[in-house]
Amino acid sequence: MEPLQEFITDLVVPHHRCNVNIIPEHITMLEGAKSRKQHSRKRRSHKSSTLSRREYARLGLNTLPTRQMRYEQALPLHQLWRGYVREHLGLREGDQVPEVHEPRYEEFSKQLIKLDLHGARLQVIQSKCKTLEGLAGICVMDTKNVLKLLGEDDRLRSVLRASASLG
Numbered sequence: 001m002e003p004l005q006e007f008i009t010d011l012v013v014p015h016h017r018c019n020v021n022i023i024p025e026h027i028t029m030l031e032g033a034k035s036r037k038q039h040s041r042k043r044r045s046h047k048s049s050t051l052s053r054r055e056y057a058r059l060g061l062n063t064l065p066t067r068q069m070r071y072e073q074a075l076p077l078h079q080l081w082r083g084y085v086r087e088h089l090g091l092r093e094g095d096q097v098p099e100v101h102e103p104r105y106e107e108f109s110k111q112l113i114k115l116d117l118h119g120a121r122l123q124v125i126q127s128k129c130k131t132l133e134g135l136a137g138i139c140v141m142d143t144k145n146v147l148k149l150l151g152e153d154d155r156l157r158s159v160l161r162a163s164a165s166l167g
Helices: 002-011 014-019 053-058 072-090 105-113
Strands: 121-127 136-142 146-150 156-160 164-166
Touching: 002 072, 072 105, 156 164
Parallel strands: none
Antiparallel strands: 121 136, 121 164, 136 146, 146 156
């Protein structure tokens, strides 16, 4: 205990050392404990629940098999999409889409913009690329900038969202 008392006394400013009164019963010694600074500050690697862009590309999720896809295989996806749209927009069989001048049109158009287009049958009405105009197909891939449409001729085509008007 004596070396500890000397150590504590040395920590005190020299002209106050004579006033130091260390009571041995009040000294608590911790053995094996580390201060916060001594703990390693290694960053804990925790597995992210989402894939990184690099992992996504490595798994080939950005690409579609262009030659193996058939229009007939995409038709069930289109049927699923039709059910999804009815449910999302609250439409029943025989319901009419509201006209522009109707009061519920604004609410309807907001919901329409939020729709997922995977499985939608789309047609390019107007495009900067004139060869794409009139192109129709089922959307099999929907990204931020590009739609991939599978045409009835079983060809997969990319359509830029910014340069095309779809219907």
